[in-house]
Amino acid sequence: MLEISNLVKRYGHNDPVLKGLDLTVDGSSVVSIVGASGAGKSTMLRCINRLVEPTSGSIRLNGHELVNLRGGELRRARRKIGMVFQGFNLIDRLSVMENVLAGRLGYVSFYQAVTRRFPQTDIDRAFHLMDRVGISHYANKRADQLSGGERQRVAVVRALMQEPEILLADEPTASLDPKTSQQIMGLLQSLASEMSLPVLINIHNVTQARMYTDRIVGMRHGQMIFDGAPKDFNQDALDAIYGGIESPEEEGADSDEGHEAREAVA
Ligand SMILES: Nc1ncnc2c1ncn2[C@@H]1O[C@H](COP(=O)(O)OP(=O)(O)OP(=O)(O)O)[C@@H](O)[C@H]1O
Numbered sequence: 001m002l003e004i005s006n007l008v009k010r011y012g013h014n015d016p017v018l019k020g021l022d023l024t025v026d027g028s029s030v031v032s033i034v035g036a037s038g039a040g041k042s043t044m045l046r047c048i049n050r051l052v053e054p055t056s057g058s059i060r061l062n063g064h065e066l067v068n069l070r071g072g073e074l075r076r077a078r079r080k081i082g083m084v085f086q087g088f089n090l091i092d093r094l095s096v097m098e099n100v101l102a103g104r105l106g107y108v109s110f111y112q113a114v115t116r117r118f119p120q121t122d123i124d125r126a127f128h129l130m131d132r133v134g135i136s137h138y139a140n141k142r143a144d145q146l147s148g149g150e151r152q153r154v155a156v157v158r159a160l161m162q163e164p165e166i167l168l169a170d171e172p173t174a175s176l177d178p179k180t181s182q183q184i185m186g187l188l189q190s191l192a193s194e195m196s197l198p199v200l201i202n203i204h205n206v207t208q209a210r211m212y213t214d215r216i217v218g219m220r221h222g223q224m225i226f227d228g229a230p231k232d233f234n235q236d237a238l239d240a241i242y243g244g245i246e247s248p249e250e251e252g253a254d255s256d257e258g259h260e261a262r263e264a265v266a
Pocket residue numbers: 011017035036037038039040041042043044
């Protein structure tokens with residue numbers, strides 16, 4: 001279970017970007033985080049795995065406090081948090097298998113890591129997971145020879161190799177075409193249920209949030225202003241999240257994000 005309470009993040013001396021967030025995610029729920037650009041979605045995800053240092057508040061994963069951990073304790077805690085990024089973050093010149101095994105680096109010794117001598121159990125697990133997402137036939141291919149959707153599958157498997165207790169996905173479909181995006185969202189949804197894994201997805205595409213997630217959290221200016229089931233994510237919720245947010249190019253008009261989101265609930 002993930003329990004975030006009163007989370008505040010302030011970059012430098014600026015106004016806080018997260019203003020006292022509370023969020024609990026349990027079991028195998030798939031939760032999407034939506035909101036206009038700058039609402040603080042990425043900052044929240046990055047506070048969870050401490051890529052960004054929270055200013056104050058508490059983030060507990062299965063009872064263990066993550067805020068204020070340092071050194072070895074932080075490294076051990078991070079092993080339990082899988083993360084998938086918009087840009088995949090693979091090492092292009094390495095094979096798919098090598099990228100996938102990188103998910104075990106937090107578990108093996110320095111010697112095993114530099115000599116790439118991973119235990120057989122890790123290799124078996126890698127093949128099992130690659131099979132599950134349909135990429136085992138690419139095991140020896142270089143990562144940069146794969147399509148975007150295949151690369152994101154590699155990234156998902158790498159995250160699962162960590163045996164995570166939660167999976168965070170920061171715009172996992174933003175670089176993919178619509179059909180591939182749907183496949184990746186469907187995959188995340190199925191894996192969450194198969195592995196009893198909570199998944200938090202930061203996403204701009206409201207249609208996909210409604211279709212593939214169990215719960216939608218809407219953020220605006222660093223605060224949570226909607227938390228409910230996709231069926232309850234109605235026009236009022238949309239207006240609260242996106243209403244009146246002006247696009248930088250077109251003063252006086254609603255943002256493109258707002259328009260897209262409104263079409264999604266129409
Ligand atoms: N490293 C940083 N230093 C200073 N300000 C930052 C930093 N990272 C983010 N911010 C600011 O924090 C606010 C929230 O950014 P964040 O990336 O969390 O929003 P977001 O909702 O994920 O937006 P997007 O959907 O565009 O990714 C923005 O105003 C952004 O400029």
